[in-house]
Amino acid sequence: MNRKPLKATAVAVCWVILSVIMALRIYFTSVISEHNAKLSAENQNLTSQNTKLSAENQNLTSQNTKLSAENRNLTSQNAKLSAENQNLTSQNTKLSAENQNLTSQNNQLETQRRMENELNVSRAQWSIDAYCPKPQNQNRQCKACQDGWLPSQSSCHEINNPDVPGKKTWEKARENCRGKISDLVVIVDETEKTFISNNSWGSSGTNGYWIGLRAEDGKWKWVDGSVLTENSWIQQPATNGQCVISVEKEGWKSVSCGARNRWICKKKALSL
Ligand SMILES: *[C@@H]1O[C@H](CO)[C@@H](O)[C@H](O)[C@H]1NC(C)=O
Ligand SMILES: *[C@@H]1O[C@H](CO)[C@@H](O)[C@H](O)[C@H]1NC(C)=O
Ligand SMILES: *[C@@H]1O[C@H](CO)[C@@H](O)[C@H](O)[C@H]1NC(C)=O
Ligand SMILES: *[C@@H]1O[C@H](CO)[C@@H](O)[C@H](O)[C@H]1NC(C)=O
Numbered sequence: 001m002n003r004k005p006l007k008a009t010a011v012a013v014c015w016v017i018l019s020v021i022m023a024l025r026i027y028f029t030s031v032i033s034e035h036n037a038k039l040s041a042e043n044q045n046l047t048s049q050n051t052k053l054s055a056e057n058q059n060l061t062s063q064n065t066k067l068s069a070e071n072r073n074l075t076s077q078n079a080k081l082s083a084e085n086q087n088l089t090s091q092n093t094k095l096s097a098e099n100q101n102l103t104s105q106n107n108q109l110e111t112q113r114r115m116e117n118e119l120n121v122s123r124a125q126w127s128i129d130a131y132c133p134k135p136q137n138q139n140r141q142c143k144a145c146q147d148g149w150l151p152s153q154s155s156c157h158e159i160n161n162p163d164v165p166g167k168k169t170w171e172k173a174r175e176n177c178r179g180k181i182s183d184l185v186v187i188v189d190e191t192e193k194t195f196i197s198n199n200s201w202g203s204s205g206t207n208g209y210w211i212g213l214r215a216e217d218g219k220w221k222w223v224d225g226s227v228l229t230e231n232s233w234i235q236q237p238a239t240n241g242q243c244v245i246s247v248e249k250e251g252w253k254s255v256s257c258g259a260r261n262r263w264i265c266k267k268k269a270l271s272l
Contacts, residue, residue, distance in 0.1 A: 131270050144269035151269055152195045157185060158265040159199050159209070170243035173210045173263035174223065182267035184212030186222045193233065196264060200248040203262070206255050208245030210263035215242045215254075 132142035145156035160176065168176060174184050187193050200209045212223035215238035220228035228234070234244060236254035243257040246264070255261070 127270075142270070142272055144272055149267075150199065152192060154269050154271070155192075156182075156267050156269045157196070157199070158182070159201065159262075160265065161201055161209075161262045164260075167260035167262060168210075169260060170210050170214060170257040170263075173261070174212070176263065177265035180265060180267070182265040183223050184210055185264045185266035186212045186224050186226075187233075196246050197248060197251070199264070200246045203245075203247045204250070205247070206245070206253060206259070208247035208250075208253060208255075208261060210261050211244055211246050211252070212266075213244040213252075214257060215240050220244070 128140070130146045131144075132140040133147065134140045143151075145151045149156035149158045158177075158180070160173070170184075177183050185192075185196060187196060196209075196211065203209060213220055213228060213234075214223075215221075218238055218240075220234060220238045222228065234252045234254065236242070239254070241257055242254045244252050245255055245261055246252055
């Protein structure tokens with residue numbers, strides 16, 4: 001074999017191998033660099049997404065804080081309103097009871113008024129019949145005094161002159177007058193005194209008509225509580241246990257309150 005061509009061939013092969021190595025290196029360098037670029041871009045992308053998500057997270061955290069506070073607020077408002085509601089419910093219950101009470105009171109008053117009115121009407125009817133009697137086939141005629149009572153000034157007087165068994169002590173006579181919504185006569189002036197004397201029918205001596213005057217604490221006192229001011233109207237002293245009678249033409253006399261006499265009642269006249 002020839003040595004010279006062998007050497008040349010070996011050099012050529014070496015060149016070829018070197019060229020292939022160089023080519024491969026260039027190729028791989030470019031592939032790796034491309035790959036690196038991609039990874040870098042992706043990394044940037046992920047970093048920016050991470051930043052966004054971080055911001056969003058921060059946002060949501062702050063919203064959560066706010067909503068928590070609001071929730072607490074609403075819970076406390078709810079508690080207050082619940083308490084108020086309970087209060088109002090209990091107040092409502094009270095007012096309902098009160099209302100029921102007032103309604104029943106109102107009903108009672110209504111009934112009372114109706115009864116009072118009936119009483120008033122029956123009194124009015126009694127007064128009309130007593131003071132304004134209706135003679136047969138005639139119109140009603142009103143008088144200041146009831147039948148059996150004599151008018152004098154603005155009063156009515158009833159002269160009670162029963163037979164002996166009907167005569168009464170001063171106290172019993174007074175009871176009789178009171179039973180007729182009147183009292184033993186209290187004489188206020190000279191005219192009435194004369195009127196009473198004029199109407200002390202059939203009296204004489206110590207046989208007269210009780211008037212509303214009796215001795216009390218050493219004074220002559222009227223049944224209305226006043227003290228006799230006209231001392232000339234009776235001469236005798238006011239000795240306890242003594243009462244006064246009116247005697248026709250003889251004036252007044254002091255006799256024992258326990259004696260039995262006729263009597264004169266007095267009440268206000270109706271003003272027509
Ligand atoms: C409930 O009523 C009471 C008195 O009745 C009062 O003191 C209290 O403040 C009331 N509470 C509310 C929440 O209104
Ligand atoms: C209702 O009236 C009765 C007595 O009539 C009384 O005892 C009660 O306290 C009253 N209730 C109210 C809520 O006013
Ligand atoms: C009953 O009469 C009196 C006066 O005597 C009067 O004041 C009262 O209002 C009357 N009552 C009724 C229900 O009419
Ligand atoms: C009392 O009777 C007399 C004589 O009868 C008479 O003149 C006088 O008017 C009468 N007075 C009274 C107040 O009745």
